[in-house]
Structures are given as structure tokens and as C-alpha cells.
Amino acid sequence: MHCLITAGATMEALDAVRFITNHSTGKLGSSFTDALIKSNHEVTLLLSESARFRPSTKGAKIHTFTSANSLKTQIKEIANGNISVIFHMAAVSDFSPTKTHKGKIDSSNQLSIQLNTTPKIINELRSWYPESIIFGWKYDVEGDQESITDKGREQMTRCRTDFCVLNGPAYGAGFGLLKESITHCPTQELLIGHILTLLQ
Numbered sequence: 010m011h012c013l014i015t016a017g018a019t020m021e022a023l024d025a026v027r028f029i030t031n032h033s034t035g036k037l038g039s040s041f042t043d044a045l046i047k048s049n050h051e052v053t054l055l056l057s058e059s060a061r062f063r064p065s066t067k068g069a070k071i072h073t074f075t076s077a078n079s080l081k082t083q084i085k086e087i088a089n090g091n092i093s094v095i096f097h098m099a100a101v102s103d104f105s106p107t108k109t110h111k112g113k114i115d116s117s118n119q120l121s122i123q124l125n126t127t128p129k130i131i132n133e134l135r136s137w138y139p140e141s142i143i144f145g146w147k148y149d150v151e152g153d154q155e156s157i158t159d160k161g162r163e164q165m166t167r168c169r170t171d172f173c174v175l176n177g178p179a180y181g182a183g184f185g186l187l188k189e190s191i192t193h194c195p196t197q198e199l200l201i202g203h204i205l206t207l208l209q
Contacts, residue, residue, distance in 0.1 A: 015099035017057025033100035035060025077127040149179035
């Protein structure tokens with residue numbers, strides 16, 4: 010199988026040196042890449058330029074992205090290839106500055122920034138990849154396992170994805186792999202192992 014993975018965090022530029030991002034490190038996407046390569050799958054990894062982790066194995070086709078728009082462009086371009094499975098785990102920023110300043114903003118003055126919403130890439134994956142198995146991700150800080158499960162089901166219905174991986178403080182320790190029901194995976198390794206079994 011040819012698998013497409015998006016990992017790490019998008020970076021929305023404020024000026025030539027500063028940007029808005031989040032804490033996603035690319036660790037999970039790199040671990041998935043290593044496991045899939047070792048299981049003889051072909052992997053294309055779209056990895057944020059800010060990612061602190063990279064795959065330890067060789068063999069994956071790795072391309073880097075910066076902003077949500079650059080990630081969206083690359084995903085659309087790869088749609089011409091034969092992708093069987095998509096793991097869309099990149100943390101895509103919900104907002105980007107309406108204006109990117111040239112050079113470096115003077116730090117001696119106060120600054121107000123107006124933000125626009127960024128495109129929801131997951132909303133368009135099914136139209137670009139009508140035959141692929143698509144895994145979405147739902148990370149949430151507030152709420153509980155019931156509320157994040159409801160959000161995961163809503164995402165699957167709205168985006169026509171096949172699975173949703175639940176994690177973050179709202180879910181609790183470990184990961185929940187959501188299909189019709191939730192399969193609880195206490196560790197990252199067990200999540201990866203369970204998904205590899207599903208792909209056999």
C-alpha cells in the first residue's frame with residue numbers, strides 16, 4: 010500500500026522571522042512512517058519544517074511544508090498518485106494573519122494582529138482521494154471522552170473519513186481509534202500496531 014502521512018504543525022508567518030504555530034512535533038507521524046516502512050508499505054510523508062522529529066528508517070519520500078496553504082497544495086498535487094491510505098495527523102492552524110509584514114516587525118511598539126480562518130484541509134480530502142482509506146485526527150483539551158467522541162463522529166460524517174483517532178486531555182491517557190465503536194489503545198505503539206493489523 011502507498012500511504013500518505015501529514016505530520017507536524019503548520020506555520021503562519023507574521024513577518025520574515027516570526028510565525029504562529031503550535032506544539033506538534035512530528036513525533037507520531039515519524040513513528041508511523043518508520044512502522045509502515047518496516048511493514049513494507051510505501052510512504053510519502055509531508056512533514057512540517059518546524060518538526061523536531063524525523064523518521065529513523067530510510068525509504069520514505071519526505072516533503073516539507075510551512076503554512077496550511079502550502080500543505081494543502083502538496084496534498085492536492087500528490088492526489089495524482091496511487092494513494093491507498095491517508096493519515097492526516099498534521100496540526101493545521103485554525104487561523105493565519107491577514108497580513109504578513111515584510112522584514113522584521115519593530116518590537117519597541119505594541120502590535121495588534123488580525124487573523125483569518127485557514128482552510129479546513131480535512132473537509133476536502135474525500136473529493137481529492139475518493140477511493141482512499143482516510144484516518145482523521147481529533148485532539149481536544151476541554152471536555153471529556155464522550156464529548157470528543159461526539160466531535161470525532163461529527164468529523165467522520167462531515168468529511169466522509171473512515172476512522173478518527175481521538176487524543177489529548179479531553180480523551181485522557183492513550184488514544185481512541187473510532188470507527189463504529191472505539192478501540193482504546195493505551196500507548197502510541199499499540200495504536201500503530203492495531204492500525205497495521207487493519208491494513209493487512
